[in-house]
Amino acid sequence: MTLIPSILSVPPSPGVTARCAEARAIVLSNMPVNGEYRLLTLDAPAEVLDCAPGQFFQLLCPVPEGEHPFLRRPMSIYGYDAHAEQLQFLYKIAGAGTRGLATLRAGDTLNVLGPLGQGFTMPDAWQNLMLVARGVGLATLAPLARMAQQQGRSLTAICSARSPELAMSVDLFRSYGAEVIVVHDEDGSSEVPALEALIEARIAAGSVDAFYTCGSRRLLTMLQRLGQKHGIPGEIAMEQQMACGLGMCQACVRPFREGNEVVHRRVCREGPVFPISEAIA
Amino acid sequence: MTLIPSILSVPPSPGVTARCAEARAIVLSNMPVNGEYRLLTLDAPAEVLDCAPGQFFQLLCPVPEGEHPFLRRPMSIYGYDAHAEQLQFLYKIAGAGTRGLATLRAGDTLNVLGPLGQGFTMPDAWQNLMLVARGVGLATLAPLARMAQQQGRSLTAICSARSPELAMSVDLFRSYGAEVIVVHDEDGSSEVPALEALIEARIAAGSVDAFYTCGSRRLLTMLQRLGQKHGIPGEIAMEQQMACGLGMCQACVRPFREGNEVVHRRVCREGPVFPISEAIA
Amino acid sequence: MSTSDLSVKVGELTFANPIMPASGTFSEDLSDVFDLDVLGAHVLKTIMHGKRAGNPTPRVCDLQGGMLNAIGIPSKGIDDFRDRMLPYWSDYKAPLVVSISAHSMDEFARLAAEVSLPGVAAIEANISCPNIEADGNAFAMRPDTTAEVMRRLRAETDLPLWAKLTPNTGEPVAVALAAEAEGADAIVTANTALGMSIDVRTRQPRLGNVMGGMSGPAVKPIALRMTYQCAHACRVPVIGCGGIATLDDVLEFLIAGAAAVQVGTATFQSPTVMARLIAELSDWMQAQGVTSLGEIIGSVQIPGGEAA
Amino acid sequence: MSTSDLSVKVGELTFANPIMPASGTFSEDLSDVFDLDVLGAHVLKTIMHGKRAGNPTPRVCDLQGGMLNAIGIPSKGIDDFRDRMLPYWSDYKAPLVVSISAHSMDEFARLAAEVSLPGVAAIEANISCPNIEADGNAFAMRPDTTAEVMRRLRAETDLPLWAKLTPNTGEPVAVALAAEAEGADAIVTANTALGMSIDVRTRQPRLGNVMGGMSGPAVKPIALRMTYQCAHACRVPVIGCGGIATLDDVLEFLIAGAAAVQVGTATFQSPTVMARLIAELSDWMQAQGVTSLGEIIGSVQIPGGEAA
Numbered sequence A, B: 001m002t003l004i005p006s007i008l009s010v011p012p013s014p015g016v017t018a019r020c021a022e023a024r025a026i027v028l029s030n031m032p033v034n035g036e037y038r039l040l041t042l043d044a045p046a047e048v049l050d051c052a053p054g055q056f057f058q059l060l061c062p063v064p065e066g067e068h069p070f071l072r073r074p075m076s077i078y079g080y081d082a083h084a085e086q087l088q089f090l091y092k093i094a095g096a097g098t099r100g101l102a103t104l105r106a107g108d109t110l111n112v113l114g115p116l117g118q119g120f121t122m123p124d125a126w127q128n129l130m131l132v133a134r135g136v137g138l139a140t141l142a143p144l145a146r147m148a149q150q151q152g153r154s155l156t157a158i159c160s161a162r163s164p165e166l167a168m169s170v171d172l173f174r175s176y177g178a179e180v181i182v183v184h185d186e187d188g189s190s191e192v193p194a195l196e197a198l199i200e201a202r203i204a205a206g207s208v209d210a211f212y213t214c215g216s217r218r219l220l221t222m223l224q225r226l227g228q229k230h231g232i233p234g235e236i237a238m239e240q241q242m243a244c245g246l247g248m249c250q251a252c253v254r255p256f257r258e259g260n261e262v263v264h265r266r267v268c269r270e271g272p273v274f275p276i277s278e279a280i281a
Numbered sequence C, D: 001m002s003t004s005d006l007s008v009k010v011g012e013l014t015f016a017n018p019i020m021p022a023s024g025t026f027s028e029d030l031s032d033v034f035d036l037d038v039l040g041a042h043v044l045k046t047i048m049h050g051k052r053a054g055n056p057t058p059r060v061c062d063l064q065g066g067m068l069n070a071i072g073i074p075s076k077g078i079d080d081f082r083d084r085m086l087p088y089w090s091d092y093k094a095p096l097v098v099s100i101s102a103h104s105m106d107e108f109a110r111l112a113a114e115v116s117l118p119g120v121a122a123i124e125a126n127i128s129c130p131n132i133e134a135d136g137n138a139f140a141m142r143p144d145t146t147a148e149v150m151r152r153l154r155a156e157t158d159l160p161l162w163a164k165l166t167p168n169t170g171e172p173v174a175v176a177l178a179a180e181a182e183g184a185d186a187i188v189t190a191n192t193a194l195g196m197s198i199d200v201r202t203r204q205p206r207l208g209n210v211m212g213g214m215s216g217p218a219v220k221p222i223a224l225r226m227t228y229q230c231a232h233a234c235r236v237p238v239i240g241c242g243g244i245a246t247l248d249d250v251l252e253f254l255i256a257g258a259a260a261v262q263v264g265t266a267t268f269q270s271p272t273v274m275a276r277l278i279a280e281l282s283d284w285m286q287a288q289g290v291t292s293l294g295e296i297i298g299s300v301q302i303p304g305g306e307a308a
């Protein structure tokens, strides 16, 4: 990071409540979870807390010693609470930016930009929801569990991980009333054939109206196959390298199927959540 | 600063004790002195503490928020104690680098390079010394007072300042047995005519064998005039923009009189201390 | 309390203040963050005549003090511009600058005619995009191709016509003079510098397009040098662009001779930066007692007169 | 424990490791800090035939991620080189590379002959210094002047002859090919990029010479791009230079195709950096099981084969 702006109040667009804002948040805690992940809890102003599950923020990461993250880093909203003015991110240390995030201590400030993008939808027809994800993807899907509970839907969360202990957000999902199934690499239950059989059984039992997933190509291809076969719709949160996060720069495009055409859509603006049927793995 | 190197031990030149080294020092304290200045006290390894008064270090300043000092900043040695493994700098906040220095807190590390350059000399013929300086220049001359005491010389320190309270290092000079005369702008005693008359009177009293000074053009011109008139030699510590501080880049040259010629000398290598008679104001 | 006059003239156009976005780093989406009418002008992403997909991803990567991009010019074409974008931007008071580009002189000229519509205040000719042709080739690499393309554009439009230069040329002043001679009303210095970055773990270039354009604070000294060179060589105004992120950066370009400035990459770090710069510039003028930016523009003090 | 083989070949010369200093950022003074014989080679500050003072001060200023310099070429002339410097450097095992420059082709050719002495391993022709001629002009700005000067130099010396390129040209590949065609044994990419910086408080340029050469991490993507372009176009080896400060930087240039690298500005931030890079490279090779740098050099993976 090379410019740490001091945020002055800037004029909002006339007659429009700003959809997102650049704000200074205060770190409440930043703790390791599960060895590989960290949970960052921020005290954030109300103006950035009108969030929807599946939306994300662009974080201006602190500069770790000897490294120079320059662009902001996109992070899904893991938790938000407008009342308590709290905002949470669950992240995995990957490179310079996330190493910078890991240096944050309680009391530090962090410049955040958000909420950004289009979150998950939950049409009335989708009463029985199935969520399938792995790794950090489970962070992105976490707020969906609360949304499902609030809207009175039934949710099954299939959490995939290398080993049972590394499965993320299991307790969180349960606390929102979801049924949790952990699959993992050690017993092979996370492999596509096993997983597909598991889901087929659920579908046969008549309990899946829609899928939610995230990131992984393997899972996407499988869910597209199942979705097409059984006419089950669903949504996926996707990732792409970003610069602006707002829709201005066209950095973050991915190809999507639109009828017979392939079109580019911006992950930051039209996404990060897209219909599973239109995504291209 | 963009690269904070982790200093590995590197091979010394064969048969040579390194004249200077890049080392990691630990901040013991960093305190305001006198409103305008700050005193930085470091715990430094012995390898960088074989210093002489007038030598300097190149400090890799921390990055203050929103600024980007890149090159090291030269700072005269204010105090050094090989036994106690301590090193001190007295600095004035001028820009990005010194603002970075001001952020240092006890326990922080600071990458220092030194000692650099040629310090003051004190030939036997120079028994009665007169030091004339102003502002941060007095920091550069401070270690000279101890050297004078150790070598049994008599020292008169004329400390010039905007107002009497802002005169630097007065107590330090006194503690090393110097006679201190404070001149200042408020009563006009720091102006050249008044100062020159003061020094002329001392010369007339027979008590000046050599001058030491620092930086200021005005003082240099005056001391050159007095020196030439009365045959009094002396030394001046000079400043110039630097890059390497070691003599490699030729950034820091200044013109000097050498007989009838004007030659360029490197402030970092041949200096920062030069004969007053050869300096060009 | 009297507020300072931040207005600047760029040729025949007057802007309420000298801060405008750089092409490709701005869109209507920024209105989510602040009122875009505070800006001196609106400069749109370069459009090309037809529909284009742009370059493969990854299209951006970050650097020490900047970034690389190889977006290419994904374009929805002239129809989308006329039918959707122009009406949208016409609702704003800030003048609209439309950036255009093309592979061939013919197509470029045709596009200039097509975008010369009511509601368009000026055309910025992007003759400098390093991401369209291989190895960063562009019309603005050479004075002769610059002259030819500007002559063709000039013949097709009566709107103020700006020529956007590239730092990748070895002869920026000759290119600027060629553009001026063929009727450019302003020179924009500059587009991105051709660069590359490799991920040492995968050994792959960090951009899908292998090379890309460098922007951000790292290129500022190069863009400032070009701004100074062109402002001293040309009679038409020069608009500074490259690495501007702070009030000091804005002042540095104005002092070097820029009549206005464009802010690009800084908006990615801080989407509110342009609004903030306008407020800071106003405060600074008031604090310094500067009543008009004419006192600042081109006020660089060269020791011993002109530079060698 | 077997140590890795860090040696590299640059034309006929073999260096114990690929790390050498960049001209102008190195001198005997660095022996105060570490044993200079650990270096792959010694590259001296450019010398010119006669005595020269260099440019007015301030000669350097710092930037975000780099610095500007307008040192010029203060030179003690050829006699000082022969009588004082050459004997000093002859005591080291590391091969000596002598950088030379001149205003005219004649003077350049004469100097090449004069420095072709026992103890000199190679001549680096600095045909790219932006600080000698006004506005950064230099022979390496154009293929034709490059060809002519290299032909003249080639005629005067049998020593390996390196051509140091400039990032300020719009046609680096054509310049590299011109140098190669006229007998250059290696290409060095690159010298500094012409830049400028203004102190907004005094409104004066921050360099006495107004403009100067930019170096340091900020220019790395440009130098890396040139290294890649030249390594792919030329048969002779390319030596990377520009912003190298870390082990990853060294690897990035080697992967792009550099046979060796030069480290300049980083030495100002950390005078021990070259010794450290050698140690780190050796450790890295061992950890990765890389036995020879031939496995790394030019190993960049271009998606879908060659770049456009």
Ligand SMILES: Cc1cc2nc3c(=O)[nH]c(=O)nc-3n(C[C@H](O)[C@H](O)[C@H](O)COP(=O)(O)OP(=O)(O)OC[C@H]3O[C@@H](n4cnc5c(N)ncnc54)[C@H](O)[C@@H]3O)c2cc1C
Binding pocket: A056, A069, A071, A072, A073, A074, A075, A076, A077, A089, A090, A091, A092, A093, A094, A095, A096, A097, A098, A099, A136, A139, A140, A238, A239, A240, A241, A242, A272, C061, C062
């Ligand atoms: C919409 C969205 C939501 C995300 N949510 C989360 C989350 O909740 N938790 C989490 O741990 N990670 C999440 N990611 C991935 C996260 O953005 C990257 O891990 C992070 O940017 C890596 O930065 P770095 O500097 O640590 O790593 P580096 O690898 O050094 O990053 C280099 C560059 O690549 C980009 N980059 C690296 N990985 C990705 C990626 N997977 N997607 C997009 N850009 C990437 C970085 O932003 C940076 O610009 C999300 C990504 C997107 C696009």
Ligand SMILES: Cc1cc2nc3c(=O)[nH]c(=O)nc-3n(C[C@H](O)[C@H](O)[C@H](O)COP(=O)(O)OP(=O)(O)OC[C@H]3O[C@@H](n4cnc5c(N)ncnc54)[C@H](O)[C@@H]3O)c2cc1C
Binding pocket: B056, B069, B071, B072, B073, B074, B075, B076, B077, B089, B090, B091, B092, B093, B094, B095, B096, B097, B098, B099, B136, B139, B140, B238, B239, B240, B241, B242, B272, D061, D062
């Ligand atoms: C040999 C020597 C000894 C010094 N000793 C002291 C000391 O003991 N205490 C003290 O407060 N100051 C001292 N100075 C001056 C000190 O180096 C500068 O004040 C400091 O570098 C300013 O850096 P900055 O980033 O805060 O200011 P900026 O003005 O932002 O610096 C910009 C650039 O100019 C250079 N610069 C600025 N002022 C000077 C100067 N006077 N001399 C040389 N370069 C300068 C900086 O190093 C930097 O590269 C000394 C200078 C030299 C050459």
Ligand SMILES: Cc1cc2nc3c(=O)[nH]c(=O)nc-3n(C[C@H](O)[C@H](O)[C@H](O)COP(=O)(O)O)c2cc1C
Binding pocket: A243, A249, C022, C023, C024, C025, C045, C046, C069, C071, C073, C099, C126, C129, C164, C190, C191, C192, C214, C215, C216, C217, C219, C241, C242, C243, C244, C262, C263, C264, C265, C266
């Ligand atoms: C992501 C991105 C896209 C860009 N697209 C365009 C473009 O379409 N047309 C153009 O003329 N310049 C384009 N540019 C260049 C900018 O307008 C500007 O000239 C350059 O980035 C330097 O300014 P900066 O450092 O403030 O970003 C683009 C720059 C970036 C970073």
Ligand SMILES: Cc1cc2nc3c(=O)[nH]c(=O)nc-3n(C[C@H](O)[C@H](O)[C@H](O)COP(=O)(O)O)c2cc1C
Binding pocket: B243, B249, D022, D023, D024, D025, D045, D046, D069, D071, D073, D099, D126, D129, D164, D190, D191, D192, D214, D215, D216, D217, D219, D241, D242, D243, D244, D262, D263, D264, D265, D266
């Ligand atoms: C202070 C300074 C002086 C330089 N002098 C020379 C020189 O005399 N001859 C030359 O060919 N290059 C000279 N250079 C350029 C460097 O050799 C190198 O090409 C450039 O700085 C880029 O590398 P870096 O980023 O590692 O410094 C100089 C660079 C600096 C910073």
Ligand code: FES
Binding pocket: A241, A242, A243, A244, A245, A246, A247, A248, A249, A250, A251, A252, A253, A266, A267, A268, A269
């Ligand atoms: S990141 Fe800029 S458009 Fe999506």
Ligand code: FES
Binding pocket: B241, B242, B243, B244, B245, B246, B247, B248, B249, B250, B251, B252, B253, B266, B267, B268, B269
């Ligand atoms: S600062 Fe490099 S020679 Fe003095």
